[in-house]
Amino acid sequence: MAPRLVLVSGAGGAGRSTLAAATAALAAESGERVLLVAADDPHRSVDGLLGHRLGPEPLRIAFEPGLFALRLDEQTAFRAAGVRLLERAKGLFDLLGVEPLEPEELTALPGASHLALLDLLRSYGRSDSFDLVVVDAPPVAQLVAALALPEQLDAYLARLLPDERQAARALRPVLAGLAGVPMPSQWLFEARAWASAELADIRAVLRAPGTGIRLVTAPPAGPRARAELLRARAGLALHQLPLESLLVNRVPVDRTSVDRPSVDRDSGELDLLRAAWDVPVHSVPDLGREPERVDLGELAEPAALVTWTDTPARAAADWRVEDRLGTPERVLVWHIPLPGGERGDLELVRRGDELTLGVGCYRRAVLLPSALRRCTVAGAALRDGVLTVRFAPDPSLWPASLG
Known part of the structure; x- marks a missing residue:
């Protein structure tokens, strides 16, 4: 059975890494096998929260037996994807007399982080090793750009190598016999079919019922901040990406109250958000200090725990x-x-x-x-x-x- 997939996104400094780690830790505490992926953590804040130095392979986290974590390494991912592509193109290289590159010669190109993230989602989004995969994802604009790639690339492939042209496949054996070598066009169509299958796998993971995006924000201060949030919401909707909830992080609370220790001081802004958004809006209290490993379980009340781990992702609306x-x-x-x-x-x-x-x-x-x-x-x-x-x-x- 494929795991549920939660992508935690938000602006830099909003606390998405902390809430991604908290989501994973709380789910593991409830008995699930959880993989936390630090996909956009240049300063290794997730390492500090977990007390482990993460690498490209899943590492068991000592304080929670069901929790594993890894760090997305775009260089390693790019090299692995390049090796797969070179293996498929070996026949074409032999035909052209070209010496293929060695794996050590492959260096990540600009934009490789998007491809690395997609490859990771394809691999772990279909694996039965975990019940839940939580991704500390890039900011919304970068995340949308990455998740939109499969559709865009497939559209380019369909335009450059449309299926109708494959009707000429029956002529290729004859032409190959006359020339004595395989025709290059055959490799193109084989590469197109392989790439389309890879892209279809990624799109299937993104469209799965258990996939959802959680958007993290700091308490908005005024209409301009709320408008920026709504633009991010519109961008996700435009690409039919399943936004599950909005998490308002570091909401000031009144800790002097005994009966209601988590009363929002600025409930007016939260009320405006809840009225304007079509998904649940949850507040996460401000701890008053930098969160640490021991704080991960304190970042959510029981109701939020249920919402984070058990609520199905909101389905992308049909057009x-x-x-x-x-x-x-x-x-x-x-x-x-x-x-x-x-x-x-x-x-x-x-x-x-x-x-x-x-x-x-x-x-x-x-x-x-x-x-x-x-x-x-x-x-x-x-x-x-x-x-x-x-x-x-x-x-x-x-x-x-x-x-």
Whole structure:
């Protein structure tokens, strides 16, 4: 059985590493086998919290028998992925007379951290060694960029090497017999099939029911901070990434009260967040000092413990097409859930069979459903967190009986 996957993201300094470690420790304390991944921890704060120096392999944490942890090493991950790719391309190198690189010659390229994270999610997201995998993930913009890669790369592959061209495969044995060597195009299609399978594995992990993202923030101070949070929410929604909850960290508490030791001093900001967000908003009390290993269990009350370990991840909302052709409007309407989106941040461009959507710094190009490809964009509106795009049938492409 595949483990549940929790990605803990948030702005730098918000305390996501601490809450990721606390989530993993609390789950392990409840009897689960948990893997904590320090995927974005340049200063090794997770090492300090756990009292162990982490490496690229899972290490059992002494104070909690069911807890294991590792540190994402992009150089090691890049080299392992490069070796796999070189092994698959060996025949092509032999054909071209090229000497392949040695593993020691492979050095991580810019952007390799995204690929390393995806490869780790693919490996441990399908493993039955753990019940839960908690990832101390990069900030939201970087995390979205990484998690959007499989879809983007698969779209590029489909455009460069479309499936229709594989119909020529029947001719390749004849051409190979005449030339005496395998045709290079065969390697291209084999590489395309292999890459597509790898990308499909990653996308399956991200879409699994047990996968969720938890966004960590410091107590927002005013409308500007709340607006920035909502833009992050919109970016996750744009890519249909399953946000499970918002954790407001280091909330000041009144520790002089005996009956309610965790009363929020600034409950007004939390109330505004809870009213504006479509996912649960939880507060994490401020300890009044830097957290240590012994504090991990104190960062959450029993109710938060249940929420962190047992609540299924919120499913990414579907984008549905509504048929209004039989109404006076005579349009098809594409409903795109976009909670947190603001009209001023929105961009929408139609290019051929694709629709490019933008919300702030987030972009996504999506293939139009088949019926909408034969239509023209007639308008769009953003209301109550849902973008509706209206499509009118193109008379030159739409069947006359329906037009």
